[in-house]
Amino acid sequence: MAVLNGEAYWACILAPNTKFPDHYWGVELVVPRETAEDFRKRGFKIKELEAGPALTFKRRVNWKDQSGVVHTRNSPALYDRKKQPLDCQVGNGSKVRVQYKEWYKDTNQGLDIIAMQVLDLVEYNNSVAGSEFDIEASLDEEDEL
Numbered sequence: 001m002a003v004l005n006g007e008a009y010w011a012c013i014l015a016p017n018t019k020f021p022d023h024y025w026g027v028e029l030v031v032p033r034e035t036a037e038d039f040r041k042r043g044f045k046i047k048e049l050e051a052g053p054a055l056t057f058k059r060r061v062n063w064k065d066q067s068g069v070v071h072t073r074n075s076p077a078l079y080d081r082k083k084q085p086l087d088c089q090v091g092n093g094s095k096v097r098v099q100y101k102e103w104y105k106d107t108n109q110g111l112d113i114i115a116m117q118v119l120d121l122v123e124y125n126n127s128v129a130g131s132e133f134d135i136e137a138s139l140d141e142e143d144e145l
Helices: 033-041 139-144
Strands: 001-016 024-030 047-049 052-060 063-066 071-073 075-081 094-105 106-118
Touching: 001 106, 024 106, 033 052, 033 063, 063 106, 075 139
Parallel strands: 052 106, 075 106
Antiparallel strands: 001 024, 001 094, 024 052, 047 052, 063 071, 094 106
């Protein structure tokens, strides 16, 4: 297994991403250009995000063995900088380390996320519509003040 440092985007570590038929845990990791080029030369896809080139690390929740039996994988581990288990959502721009394993099958390849260590957490903000508004006095109430 190997480890890469970078900036996390669209991290789904403790709960899988269920927006697509193949549910998965994962993260887009923005890495230095040289690192991205090394992976590109080895056949891995690189996404261009606003923050820079990113590698996609995924772990599908379910997988089939050669006999067609479906198995469920464990979620990746999530740790803080002191290697203590972390129970939070990781926001875009967080500085992290990703432990991963490269896999190859037939003509496919990918990066399986094993664990992620958060070095500098950017809190995830899942704002609800209108949650950023302040309570304002009505025009009639302002006249009374």
